[in-house]
Structures are given as structure tokens and as C-alpha cells.
Amino acid sequence: MAASLGQAVRHHWNLREDIVFLNHGSYGATPEPVLAEQRRWRDRMESNPVNFMKRVLPDALESAKARLAAFLGAGPADLAFVDNATSGVNTVLRSLDFQPGDEILINSHTYNAVKQTCLHIAARSGAVLVEADIPYPLSGPQPIVEAITARLSARTRLVILDHITSPTATIMPLAPLIAAAKAAGALVLVDGAHAPGMLPLDLPAIGADYYTGNCHKWLCAPKGCAFLWVDPARQDGIHPLTISHYYGKGFSEEFAWTGTRDASAWLAVTAALDFLDALGGLETVTAYTHRLARDAAAMLADAWGTEIGCPPAMRGTMACIRLPDRYAEPAMTSQMVMDRLWQEYRIEIPVLRFAGQAWARISAAPYNEMAEYTVLKEAIGKW
Ligand SMILES: Cc1ncc(COP(=O)(O)O)c(C=O)c1O
Structure with missing residues (x-):
């Protein structure tokens, strides 16, 4: 129940008080309950590593994957565990055979590690990195659709779309973007690093060729728990980034x-899903967290006399x-602001420069x- 979230459940996390x-x-x-389950898996492994690797792990991994797949609306055979979304993106980019002149389309809100991976691929293959410039702040999804579709061409081989952007916390309009990319004959990789646990997901229905997501962010699984989904036709x-015994199988x-x-991080994803259920399930939890993020953002923008980067x-x-x-102002770097918020108020929050402005990205x-965002409001107001 939403009323029982917030401070009432914080004791489950080992966050400093x-x-x-x-x-x-x-x-x-x-x-903690998820970490405890991860520890149990580790203890089981170390009680007899050979037995664990040979006789326990294969089935345990399959059943963890099946549980996660059901949560994501996917077939288990189309899902693979990876370490993180960066690895998921790398896996796809390094598996595809880019030819000189092929275009990889990203945009100005793309996560930097993903852009760097594209630069590496482009340098090795002769592919060309094309970056659509999406304006910010945004009054709606249309400028995103226009900016990206304007950069599609007959050479576009792969379009990389964030489900939720990192620097600007924006949910991308995937449906029209994927339709346009497909019409142009391009493959689509969705970087859903933030999506699992933030949005309900039905991976095949999204219509991408590849989708990677983190379970260690909003699903609260242990760090190093992420997945890559690939359309059966693709x-x-x-291949995994590390080729091993089962190559070609x-x-x-x-x-x-x-x-x-x-x-153990992958195996404990079941505990993360149990924990989400114990909090009331995805719908209940996101009803609380989305509303808290909306209310806190409105309160902060109002107090500071500024604006929120995109509509609710x-x-x-x-x-x-x-x-x-x-x-x-140039003298006020993001790092200075973050350091001061941490040192003086013990507030942990990303502050970043985007489109010539300084932004604070809140999480809920x-x-x-709510009281925690009030501490931020006052801290910023004081300088
Ligand atoms: C959009 C996006 N992609 C990729 C990543 C990378 O995630 P990870 O460090 O878990 O690989 C992030 C991390 O915040 C992200 O926001």
C-alpha cells in the first residue's frame, strides 16, 4: 500500500540514517532481504564449488531467468543475463558486423558510455556515428521524434534509443521512433537501463530488435544484475562479450x-521480485514513486522559480x-555543487549541465x- 512506503520501509535498506x-x-x-539471499547463494557456492557450478547453477540460473522473463513479458529463451546495461549495449554493438559508411544513430541525450562504445565500433569498422540533437527542456515528445527521424537515412544500420534518458530523466516516445527506424530499414537497440521497476514492461511488444535493462537500479537487485533480450529472429x-565453451550452441x-x-547477483533477482511483491507489487510501488517524483519536482521548481525538464x-x-x-555560471561547476550538498547537508544528488543550464536530477x-526534497529545496535556496 502506498501509505506504508517511504520512511516506513527505509529500514529494509542499509542506507546510512x-x-x-x-x-x-x-x-x-x-x-537487506535481497542481499541476504545473494549471500545465501554465495555460501552455497563456497560449500562445494564444484557441485555448485556443475549441478546447481545451470538449473538455478534457468529458473531465475524464467522468473525475470515472466516479469518482462519475455520468453526465457530470448533473455540472457549480463552484468549491466553497458555490457548489454556492448554485446550488441560488438556482435554486429558494421561496414564502412554504415550509420549508427544516437542522440544528444544518449548515455556517455554508450556513445563511447559507438565511437570505438566506428573507429574499428568505418561506421559513422550520427548524433541527433534533441532540444531541452521539452514541452512534449514531438521534438524528440522530429529530431531523430530527421537523421534517419538509407545508411542507418542501427538506432540506439534510451527508454529513459540518463542526463534528462525523460521517457522516450519509443513507439513512433521504432516505427520510423523500422520503416527506414534500421535495427533498433533500446537501452532500458532505468526501465525495469520504473515502468511496466512487455519486451516483445516494444518492437525493438534488442533491449537491455538493469535490474540493479529500480528493481533493487544486487549490482551486476542486468539482462539482454534479443528478438528470436535476430x-x-x-554472442556474449566473453566467448566460452558453448560458442555456436x-x-x-x-x-x-x-x-x-x-x-549470485543474477540468482538473487528472484528475491528482488519477491521484495517488490512484498511492498505491494509494481503498480502500487510505482504509483507511490512516480507521484513522489512529480510532487517533489513541482515543489522544487516552484520554490526555485525555475522549470522541470519535461512534462509529467x-x-x-x-x-x-x-x-x-x-x-x-562557469565558476559554479556541477562537482562543486554536488560536493557542497554532500559536505554541508549530506544530500546525495546528481547535478549536471545540460543545454547550457544546471539541473538537479531527483530520484524517488x-x-x-517528501521531507527529504525539502532539505534539498532549502539547501539550494541558501546559496
Ligand atoms: C541510459 C543509461 N544507459 C546505460 C547506463 C549504464 O548502466 P550500467 O552502469 O549499469 O551499465 C545508465 C546508467 O545510469 C543509463 O542511465
């Missing part, structure tokens, strides 16, 4: 063993609020509540 933690978005935060030729098998590793319908559990103009997790 004296901090105002408004940055769930960067790395997530894992509650699975040939997609098909998508599912190749990803199930990439060498000896600690798989384009936001989930995060929001970017413009800081007052003095924060955009199940353990957050």
Missing part, C-alpha cells in the same frame, strides 16, 4: 556460461529540475519521502 539519498537512479540501492550472430547456451564467475507524462521515478541561474525510490 544521516544521509538524504536522492540518487537511487545512478546505482540503485539493494534492500539471435543468430549475437545458440543464444541461451552461449550466455549461460562465460567462464567461472559469481552468479514523460517522467517516471526521476525528474530534472533546473537550478536557479546562478548555478549555471520506495524509501524516499
